[in-house]
Amino acid sequence: MLPVIRNSRRSIFDDFFDPDFIGVPVSKQFATPAVNILENDKQYDIQVAAPGMTKDDFQISINENNELVINLEKKTKEEKKDENKNTWLRREFSYASYSQSFILPDDVQEDKIAAKMENGVLAITLPKKAVEDVKPATRQIQIL
Secondary structure: OOOOOOOOOOOHHHHHHOOOOOOOOHHHOOOOOOEEEEEOOOEEEEEEEOOOOOHHHEEEEEOOOOEEEEEEEOOOOOOOEOOOOOEOOOOOOOOOEEEEEEEOOOOEOHHHOEEEEEOOEEEEEEEEOOOOOOOOOOOOOOOO
């Protein structure tokens, strides 16, 4: 009987389907959403790319340092099969958690900040305070 010789070299498919392919387990990998910030005369707009996320995955607040804080936490199932009994060979697009802070400019109306989730983009609108044309008050200074 001849001995069975096995090829000890790994194929590209072995690497491709190995969950630790890039050296970090997929469950520990972290992806940061892309952020756009726009400004016009009336407002600032922050856009966060978040495909596959829902509004329930986000929490937006203003902290004690006058920063707008965006938190994202997406719960992922650790099991290897999905609800249709399919087996995941590789699963990369999952955000474990994400948090980013933005210092609010002085001209933002904090009580008017609004957010909506649409087509995989979280859009946050920060309206600016109205600029009033106020003439400086003139007064006489008494010399003592």
